[in-house]
Amino acid sequence: MQLNTDLYKMISKAQITEQLPEIRTWYEHLHAHPEPSFQEKETAAYIASGLKKMGLEVHRLPQNAVMGYLQATNAIGTIGLRAELDALPLHEQTNVNYISQNTGTMHACGHDLHMACALGAAKLLSAHKANLKHNVLFVFQHAEEKIPGGAVAVIASDFFKSHKPDVMLAMHSFPDLKAGEVGFRSGPYMASGDEVDVHIKGPGGHAAMPHKTVDTVLTAGQVLVALQQIQSRFIPTEIPSVLTFGNICAESVMNIIPREVLLEGTFRTMNEKWRKKALKQIKQIVQNTAKATGADAETVIRPGYPTIENDKNVTAKIENIATKLLGSKNIHLLPLRMTTDDFGYYAQKIPSAYFRLGVADSNGRSAGLHTPEFLPDPKALETGVSLLVQIIQNY
Amino acid sequence: MQLNTDLYKMISKAQITEQLPEIRTWYEHLHAHPEPSFQEKETAAYIASGLKKMGLEVHRLPQNAVMGYLQATNAIGTIGLRAELDALPLHEQTNVNYISQNTGTMHACGHDLHMACALGAAKLLSAHKANLKHNVLFVFQHAEEKIPGGAVAVIASDFFKSHKPDVMLAMHSFPDLKAGEVGFRSGPYMASGDEVDVHIKGPGGHAAMPHKTVDTVLTAGQVLVALQQIQSRFIPTEIPSVLTFGNICAESVMNIIPREVLLEGTFRTMNEKWRKKALKQIKQIVQNTAKATGADAETVIRPGYPTIENDKNVTAKIENIATKLLGSKNIHLLPLRMTTDDFGYYAQKIPSAYFRLGVADSNGRSAGLHTPEFLPDPKALETGVSLLVQIIQNY
Known part of the structure; x- marks a missing residue:
């Protein structure tokens, strides 16, 4: 050579x-x-x-x-x-x-x-x-x-x-x-990298009386599980993508159902078209999973690098x-x-x-x-x- | 009268x-x-x-x-x-x-x-x-x-x-x-009231590479969802019981999968025999749900009032x-x-x-x-x- x-x-x-x-x-x-x-x-x-x-x-x-x-x-x-x-x-x-x-x-x-x-x-x-x-x-x-x-x-x-x-x-x-x-x-x-904050909100209340409020902690758990489908069901398999929530925080105590649980995550993918679609789908899954338990939800996307x-x-x-x-x-x-x-x-x-x-x-x-x-x-x-x-x- | x-x-x-x-x-x-x-x-x-x-x-x-x-x-x-x-x-x-x-x-x-x-x-x-x-x-x-x-x-x-x-x-x-x-x-x-701490543990890692670690946050979410069956499937319906996690805490940031997520909850019931059985079952569900994702789990029960x-x-x-x-x-x-x-x-x-x-x-x-x-x-x-x-x- x-x-x-x-x-x-x-x-x-x-x-x-x-x-x-x-x-x-x-x-x-x-x-x-x-x-x-x-x-x-x-x-x-x-x-x-x-x-x-x-x-x-x-x-x-x-x-x-x-x-x-x-x-x-x-x-x-x-x-x-x-x-x-x-x-x-x-x-x-x-x-x-x-x-x-x-x-x-x-x-x-x-x-x-x-x-x-x-x-x-x-x-x-x-x-x-x-x-x-x-x-x-x-x-x-x-x-x-x-x-x-x-x-x-x-x-x-x-x-x-x-x-x-x-x-x-x-x-x-x-x-x-x-x-x-x-x-x-x-x-x-x-990858592109967007920051995703999910706020799950409810009236809060006593842990012994969940029927009088909405369990925001459980709802956050259900949202985490439901959002797995972004990668597994929604984005084409051949486009490498990952959605991970590195932080979850309630700032509460064991016997008080908190008014808010915050999930902080990052969404990364390799296709700008599917990036936009997935971010929209994340909001939709969060919104409707929360709606199912009666919680309010707010999804805040901080767009990161493409x-x-x-x-x-x-x-x-x-x-x-x-x-x-x-x-x-x-x-x-x-x-x-x-x-x-x-x-x-x-x-x-x-x-x-x-x-x-x-x-x-x-x-x-x-x-x-x-x-x-x-x-x-x-x-x-x-x-x-x-x-x-x-x-x-x-x- | x-x-x-x-x-x-x-x-x-x-x-x-x-x-x-x-x-x-x-x-x-x-x-x-x-x-x-x-x-x-x-x-x-x-x-x-x-x-x-x-x-x-x-x-x-x-x-x-x-x-x-x-x-x-x-x-x-x-x-x-x-x-x-x-x-x-x-x-x-x-x-x-x-x-x-x-x-x-x-x-x-x-x-x-x-x-x-x-x-x-x-x-x-x-x-x-x-x-x-x-x-x-x-x-x-x-x-x-x-x-x-x-x-x-x-x-x-x-x-x-x-x-x-x-x-x-x-x-x-x-x-x-x-x-x-x-x-x-x-x-x-x-009710009886026991404090239940669940520690979900993993090696931690970068949010973009979940395959190199175990997603402790997701595992915590799955544990929360799985534990609903304590009340709905495990304890006899006629015994009033409630398991609620009022706090969840990762102390992490959006792009770092944390080494530990802590769930803090309270379990209450009205039957001492089923109280003991349910606490054992909680541990079993936590342990095996965590095992399914590859996470380690520790359930700490602080017995409360009967x-x-x-x-x-x-x-x-x-x-x-x-x-x-x-x-x-x-x-x-x-x-x-x-x-x-x-x-x-x-x-x-x-x-x-x-x-x-x-x-x-x-x-x-x-x-x-x-x-x-x-x-x-x-x-x-x-x-x-x-x-x-x-x-x-x-x-």
Whole structure:
């Protein structure tokens, strides 16, 4: 198998290697200074300052997002690359010397890695404006982790609209693959995620006299059971979907039937049409199951991120470049993920690809995303930067 | 209809009327100084002091109960009369000038009235030791309102054992009847009440990946639904029984399947044999419903008060006396009550009668027991004292 055929048009492997120590410095700085969603002030300033030094046109949103525009002299189009600024409310449990300095906040989803790779690509590519086929819009987006998601504000911004990419990309850490490996998937890849609150209400009363009231706790139980049919009977079997209520709460005592029971859940699916239909059906099942016991019910849906549907052509194109760079043995077909990412908003408007960068060690070991022990293998930095550079210069 | 036939053997109506102002003073003092269950120190001291002045043999338990023994010179037996010392954690909402001085604590179950009536009877009867047929053991019991119930300590005490009544009586306020009316019922009258905690346990996990864990919330819902059959399928239809879970709690969030869901409930029935069988069946249904989803389950039963089963002969005898005193139009057959009282412990060991004293006004209006507006019609004091005196001197 011959690798690297017709890659490295402008930027050589040696140039990337030379850039790595600085990228590593950025990564460690970002890891040590995590900030929560919607509070990424210092991170945004750090990124903006870096992009400016590289000569990019920098635009900042009041919500913290930073966009860096690299204009190619003879561009045939624009490629957008999304990285994320925000960290998670976790107490880091690693022993690296660049451990989080902001106790209780941690980059446990690899956003530090993604930012460092994007900065590295920006630096390397910024020296080649004259020869690049595409402009590049580097989007360092705030608040990926928190509804309504920073993507909404970015997409709505005038700067994004006036520099709108023809293709949108996001590279995200993936502990199921080793550093050096990457994964792609055409079509639906990650789920939509909506928050579903169900309030079951009644007049309340004494536990010994349920006939004088409505048993809201029992009704909540019946609603939970009835809602299983959303997945098992209502949505087509081939569309992965899951409805789970992680919380149930009555705030009562054993002998008082409460006036309200709250169910808090999440509904996820991979098809926007059936997402809408299912949310309507959830309300209908709740309403009528409650009606059967005489309870009142209110279903409040807080719409979350949409499904990420990877464009077939974009995915094929970048997978082809990745295969040339890394060899087909390091390229994986990603399994479907029922987790969510607000990158779905870009994918709804622009042909997009969300692909995964392996971060496990050479034995395939890694703590999970969103755990206090998460720590990408540093080798992933090199793979990440190389891949971004090659995708952009070869797209 | 001729009333009062062969009543008033020793104590005349005029003597009772003469005693009423002092009884009213006791009642208002007790109402103004309520104390919570197991904390009835001042109330106990007040009662003990009163009983001593009347010349009764007084015995106090460290748990606060006060017993006053009135020894008749030529007794053929002993009658026990239970009153209660404790009040409830409620903020009184009445406008009487003897309103609770202990903010947040209130005599909202009529225990002040019961104590005043019992004290009045003790005072009136104490002058007639020579002629009484029965000794009287006045039991001013602590903690009727709180499991395990003061009755347990009273019954276990050496003093109670050595002065053990042949018959045990309790007169309790009843807002469904007017002052001047009373109610009786032979056989089962009030329910047993056991607290049932159900813990549904699993490894916990992400809401989007229920296949990697066990859905403890759904399992709790299925357990709630399955447990309906305790009442509908398991216990004989003619035995009034109710199982209600007033609280359900997961302490989780919408997208995390919790490691534990707690259901807190109460099981009440009117038959001690079926009580035991049903509690066993509850555990079996919980265990196996949980097993079906793969969850672990733990059912913790905190045994509460037993059923109050009124002795047929004792009830007939005192109802007969009450009918002579008040006229049959003021005597009512009590409906079954699914509420509980630790008087059931006495009734398990001694032929007993728990009867009700009307406390509503002449229009039948009264706030409910255990509500902040509860206030007995003061006329009930006269009926209560008269009835106790007549029952004891005519039994």
